[in-house]
Amino acid sequence: MGTDAHRAAAAGQGPIPIALVTVSDSRTEDTDTNGIWLRERIEAAGHVVSGYRLVRDEPDEVRTAVDALVADARIVLVNGGTGISRRDTTYDALSAMLEKTLPGFGELFRLLSFEQVGAAAMLSRATAGTYRGSVVVSTPGSPKAVALAWEKLLEPELAHLAWELAR
Template identity: 70%
Template sequence: MASSTEQHKQIAGQQGPVPVAIVTVSDTRTPDSDENATYLREQIEAAGHTVAGYRLIKDEADLVAGVLDELVEGPARIILFNGGTGISPRDRTYDALSRKLEKTLPGFGELFRMFSYDQVGAAAMLSRATAGVYRNTVVISTPGSPAAVRLAWEKLIAPELTHLAWEVIR
């Protein structure tokens, strides 16, 4: 007999493609140099899902909050933020998102830092990667380094994407 998690994943998988939005938070990247968005778009589409939006914004709390409010009004069921999760004065993504999240998924950040430790050692503690739910939309925020985006996608997001999207609307 299948576990409830396996049953949930089976049901979720029958819901069709998941619309996912990508937000890169960076003071230096341009659409042409945004390799994280290129990577995520390729992975989302290869997994049979759709890219429901893309934004590239500066690391300003009001811009982060504004784009979140904008994207939750559209078709995206999952919004992937990358960038602005560190502890430097310019890193504001975590602060802006954490004020908005209605439910948090602490396990995402915990697991991300655990996996990151294998790549960067104790520096993993500097990451404020987070996830949660805002207006029935899953919001995931990772560091902006390409290695971090790949790690989060491969180890955490891709394996649970359909399950996450289904859980918030079931």
């Protein structure tokens, strides 16, 4: 079965439950533009937001949020905390949790990001993988990065990602 056949089989599975986690030391639910934007895009695509958390960039808070959300989500989208500053710990928290990594996500994200921001794309530690029956995707917290990941990588493959987990 090729990729096109996989996508065709995946298309019939119905709305996908997707959870959101924004990692930020400064945003509130009212100022979480990424969370608001992603919620709108998820619902416009016919899927369901199964949960939402806004947490500080603390490894325990990131892990706790993902642990709480995977039970009801096929996909967990985490944004923020993927850089290299002292406070950026999302990658470190998630990479220790992931059961199977999807290195292609980070590679493709950085390639596409390079077209937008040049060599600064190498500072991103965007990552993805599986955890307890869900796909967990982690992107930088800039609105442009979130939009890039959603529009170019995630939305086109959501059904396929969710379907592969259930096979």
